[in-house]
Amino acid sequence: MKLYYSPGACSLSPHIALHEAGLPFELVLVSTKTHKLADGTDYYSINPKGYVPLLEFDDGTRLTEGPAIVQWIADQVPDRHLxxxxxxxxxxxxxxxxxxxxxxxxxxxxxxxxxAMPEEAKTVVRTRLNDRFGYINR
Ligand SMILES: N[C@@H](CCC(=O)N[C@@H](CS)C(=O)NCC(=O)O)C(=O)O
Incomplete structure (x- = not known):
């Protein structure tokens, strides 16, 4: 199994889940800026969406979207109660x-x-995020 990831990106969530699951996997580094792998492969040829995470099963099946990936990982090891x-x-x-x-x-x-986003838009989003984090804290 391969996890296509980028350091500091949301691929950290399935990365943690794979460790918690104790499943064997290898990491494949993706540049989210150039959308290329270390060997120069065009990442769009692997994931047309261009983003990480992507989990590739041993049979070549590819799964994207963090929430789907972490649940798939959890379902492989029900005894771990992830x-x-x-x-x-x-x-x-x-x-x-x-x-x-x-x-x-x-x-x-x-x-x-x-x-490219204007400062006004960033201010609106910061306020919204503050509300969301407030909800999570409560
Ligand atoms: N809907 C996706 C979003 C994934 C996402 O936004 N990944 C970012 C890193 S946190 C990325 O790879 N961005 C590069 C790009 O979109 O080209 C998910 O939940 O897995």
Whole structure:
């Protein structure tokens, strides 16, 4: 199994999950700036979305989107209790949180770090993120 990752990016979440699961995997470094691998391979030829994380199974199947990947990892090792059993309300709570973090928190950061975004937009997003983190804290 291969995890396509970039240091400091959201691929850290499935990276942690793989360690917690105790599953064997290798890391493949992706530049999120050039969208190339270390050997020069065009990452778009592996993931047309161009972003990390991507998990490649031993049979070549590729899975993208952090929330899907971490749940797949958890489901490989049910004895480790990394996620509640499928079909339970607790599992839907996990999906609820993963979706909230992915869309309402993580994706908002793109605006703050985008040099093309006007300062006014960044201020709006900072305020929104502050509200979201307040909700998470409560
Ligand atoms: N919806 C994706 C978002 C992944 C994402 O935004 N990855 C960023 C790093 S944190 C990335 O690779 N950005 C480079 C790009 O979009 O070209 C997920 O949840 O897995």
């Amino acid at each position: 996620a509640p059993p499928a079909g339970t309300i607790e599992r839907y709570r996990l999906m609820e949180w993963l979706n909230f973090i992915s869309t309402e928190v993580h994706k908002q950061f793109g605006v703050i770090y985008n040099p």
